[in-house]
Amino acid sequence: MSLIVGIGLRSGTSYRELRDLVEKALAGLSPQDVVQVVTVEGKETEPGLQRLVASLDAQLFTAPSLELSQQQVPTPSDEVERLTGTASVAEAAVILSGAELVVPKQRSARATVAVGKLLNSQSMAAPGYPQTERETVHRVLAERRDVRRGFLDHPIADDVLTRVLESAHRAPSVGLSQPWDFVLIRDIATRRKVHDLAIAQRDAFAASLPADRRSAFDGLKIEAILDTPLNIAVTCDPGRGGRHVLGRHADPRTTWFSAAIAIQNLWLAARAEGLGVGWVSFFEPGEVGAVLDLPAQVELVGYLCVGHVEEFAAAPELVRSGWAARRPLSWAVHQEAWGQRGLPGESPSQVIVRDAVQAEGVAKPVGSQVVHLVVVDAAQPELLERPEALVVQVAGEKPAADFGVLWRPARSADEAVELGVEVARDLVLQGVGQIVVELPVESDISRALARGVRLGGLACGITVDEPGKMRDSSA
Numbered sequence: 001m002s003l004i005v006g007i008g009l010r011s012g013t014s015y016r017e018l019r020d021l022v023e024k025a026l027a028g029l030s031p032q033d034v035v036q037v038v039t040v041e042g043k044e045t046e047p048g049l050q051r052l053v054a055s056l057d058a059q060l061f062t063a064p065s066l067e068l069s070q071q072q073v074p075t076p077s078d079e080v081e082r083l084t085g086t087a088s089v090a091e092a093a094v095i096l097s098g099a100e101l102v103v104p105k106q107r108s109a110r111a112t113v114a115v116g117k118l119l120n121s122q123s124m125a126a127p128g129y130p131q132t133e134r135e136t137v138h139r140v141l142a143e144r145r146d147v148r149r150g151f152l153d154h155p156i157a158d159d160v161l162t163r164v165l166e167s168a169h170r171a172p173s174v175g176l177s178q179p180w181d182f183v184l185i186r187d188i189a190t191r192r193k194v195h196d197l198a199i200a201q202r203d204a205f206a207a208s209l210p211a212d213r214r215s216a217f218d219g220l221k222i223e224a225i226l227d228t229p230l231n232i233a234v235t236c237d238p239g240r241g242g243r244h245v246l247g248r249h250a251d252p253r254t255t256w257f258s259a260a261i262a263i264q265n266l267w268l269a270a271r272a273e274g275l276g277v278g279w280v281s282f283f284e285p286g287e288v289g290a291v292l293d294l295p296a297q298v299e300l301v302g303y304l305c306v307g308h309v310e311e312f313a314a315a316p317e318l319v320r321s322g323w324a325a326r327r328p329l330s331w332a333v334h335q336e337a338w339g340q341r342g343l344p345g346e347s348p349s350q351v352i353v354r355d356a357v358q359a360e361g362v363a364k365p366v367g368s369q370v371v372h373l374v375v376v377d378a379a380q381p382e383l384l385e386r387p388e389a390l391v392v393q394v395a396g397e398k399p400a401a402d403f404g405v406l407w408r409p410a411r412s413a414d415e416a417v418e419l420g421v422e423v424a425r426d427l428v429l430q431g432v433g434q435i436v437v438e439l440p441v442e443s444d445i446s447r448a449l450a451r452g453v454r455l456g457g458l459a460c461g462i463t464v465d466e467p468g469k470m471r472d473s474s475a
């Protein structure tokens with residue numbers, strides 16, 4: 001059980017008075033279950049309160065008095081309301097935490113205490129974020145979309161844009177280096193130049209695709225540079241903050257991560273303001289840098305098309321068009337170490353294989369591409385150069401990138417099966433309708449990966465052939 005203690009106190013209330021009052025209020029409940037002490041903003045520096053929180057080994061939170069005053073409390077006090085604006089700080093603090101009030105207000109000469117119980121799912125609920133507000137935060141996260149269509153011809157008000165940029169600028173950054181800048185682009189001539197660059201890259205990408213994938217791509221809109229009143233280029237200055245940026249020395253990538261997080265903040269704040277944002281990355285970054293006259297040390301991280309929209313689609317456009325699909329969360333969560341997959345509260349298992357087996361035979365529309373998949377061990381590096389095939393290397397040695405080899409260094413047969421399922425799933429999502437698997441020299445690992453490909457292929461309703469082997473539909 002997790003308990004919340006709400007406290008109202010006059011300045012200077014002693015630790016002893018608070019301790020006695022809390023003990024009385026907790027009668028029959030264990031002080032060890034107290035996880036949070038909540039009071040009104042401004043009282044967090046009270047020494048008696050700080051000592052009480054330390055003795056309970058709990059966390060101290062404060063809530064704004066305005067929010068406390070808006071809570072309906074069972075034991076209101078006119079006098080307290082006159083003095084503090086809140087009918088009972090102690091009870092309001094408990095209720096605001098999302099807890100169920102189990103001990104109504106108890107009083108001493110200078111303080112009041114109330115106790116609440118958190119339901120399991122509410123453990124460590126954040127004071128100041130009642131359930132409905134928490135849901136709104138999660139809703140914004142779920143309803144943020146990459147938007148490329150349906151922009152309105154409305155200007156973006158300066159105060160709205162400033163709020164959005166303010167949120168972006170509040171993003172976490174390595175060593176608080178804030179390596180980002182935001183270039184606001186409205187000029188149509190500049191946007192045309194950037195648009196030309198995106199179209200050239202779009203054509204180059206289209207030319208690299210197999211025929212049916214290409215026709216699927218032709219139906220996709222990948223930018224809204226000229227359809228939106230505002231474009232924002234978000235940049236990164238990797239040297240911002242100088243030589244001794246805290247946390248950057250061992251991993252310089254953190255600078256670019258920071259700039260990317262600023263974009264995510266911008267994206268979310270824009271969603272809450274009804275502004276659609278579409279990220280365009282069909283660029284060689286230096287070319288955009290030249291159009292925008294970026295200094296040499298400043299790099300483009302993201303190019304965003306921004307404008308008001310009437311609605312946000314319920315699912316990503318790439319999902320709705322059948323171009324891509326979301327990977328299940330349970331595949332992405334590992335407990336303690338890689339491979340022990342499962343959601344919190346679940347026992348770790350080989351969920352990838354389990355899901356593939358369960359989904360087996362489910363009829364789905366499949367593409368017409370045939371992919372020749374060659375599973376290779378390091379023992380045969382000469383087999384890696386097979387431009388007509390998709391070569392998967394399962395051994396530990398990283399192949400030279402320019403072969404286009406898919407490197408899947410499986411450390412066990414179980415891991416190889418999982419990797420195989422994912423390889424098959426990715427191929428099916430890319431419009432492959434048949435996989436022909438070849439194992440030039442068999443090993444436990446290469447056989448296991450092939451088995452995974454078979455499982456994944458069957459789960460997605462496509463044919464997986466191994467020439468020289470009977471088709472194995474039982475996998």
Ligand SMILES: Cc1cc2nc3c(=O)[nH]c(=O)nc-3n(C[C@H](O)[C@H](O)[C@H](O)COP(=O)(O)O)c2cc1C
Nearest residue numbers: 144145146221222223279280281282315316317318
């Ligand atoms: C780094 C990055 C680059 C992207 N580049 C493009 C792009 O060039 N064109 C495009 O149409 N979408 C682009 N997207 C949007 C993704 O396709 C989109 O986020 C994904 O399909 C999920 O959809 P959602 O954002 O609506 O949830 C990009 C997204 C990110 C994070």
